[in-house]
């Protein structure tokens with residue numbers, strides 16, 4: 186770490202800065218990890234390694250071998266860049282905003298300010314949608330699965346389905362302009378995906394597909410307005426429109442997503458929607474009473490927490506749209522056609 190000497194302007198050096206005087210990569214990474222631990226970052230060593238790997242433009246596995254073999258050194262520019270990134274991470278900017286990418290299943294998604302950073306628990310939600318889409322392909326005579334991801338954000342779930350179930354026809358809907366821009370960018374990185382990205386309100390979008398979809402999947406905003414997230418990375422950097430589900434219980438948008446799934450799915454179609462750990466019973470209640478759903482179940486994520494509802498659309502016709510259906514906030518703009 187930095188030595189104790191004052192700088193030429195008389196200021197004391199920041200004792201936590203990345204040691205800019207050494208090319209010793211292990212020492213630099215150790216110092217960065219200490220600094221991140223002091224700032225309350227949950228996984229300081231991993232974050233320090235990922236930032237160093239990012240600056241050196243190598244995979245984190247190569248960085249870890251280099252830490253043992255000494256095969257990589259940081260030049261001056263790289264040390265300054267790492268110092269800047271570690272300082273920003275210590276101020277609790279999300280790691281993924283600093284590296285510009287988020288890993289989701291087998292995808293590397295472009296992310297940054299204005300879009301929700303996809304989370305590992307949502308990978309399980311995507312898996313349920315993928316399994317349901319594959320089941321359509323595998324049924325007698327085979328079929329082309331038709332899947333929509335409502336509230337797509339970076340496009341994480343929709344792109345996972347489109348790339349892991351080749352041949353599936355997929356749609357993705359996003360309301361927010363900035364998030365839609367990130368999804369569009371991620372879609373462009375997968376030109377082979379049969380994915381149509383739509384900007385609009387998921388509660389009212391894609392009426393032309395009513396009754397034709399095999400799978401509706403969604404990770405909508407569901408945080409109640411008075412439950413401000415504790416982690417600064419979330420509270421300060423995830424867009425409010427991605428977090429807060431509106432209404433006292435945070436379930437106003439999810440209620441609209443359930444209503445959209447009722448009209449979009451064919452009888453027997455599968456619905457999967459993420460929710461907060463404490464919302465299992467309340468979300469199951471949204472799917473009972475009108476006869477539109479069968480086999481309503483709450484499922485857990487990989488850590489055993491109840492995090493999603495899964496249900497099958499019954500043959501009961503969708504109720505006609507209420508006169509006060511939420512308005513489409515922006516015109517629908519199709520970005521790409523399958």
Ligand SMILES: C[S@@+](CC[C@H](N)C(=O)[O-])C[C@H]1O[C@@H](n2cnc3c(N)ncnc32)[C@H](O)[C@@H]1O
Pocket residue numbers: 301302303304307335336337338339340341342358359360361364385386387388403404405406426427428438
């Ligand atoms: C929790 S984030 C999930 C993003 C992505 N599905 C994921 O899992 O990473 C919710 C997303 O829904 C979008 N959103 C909020 N209200 C919406 C609405 N009424 N219609 C469409 N998208 C909406 C937000 O902008 C945000 O991108």
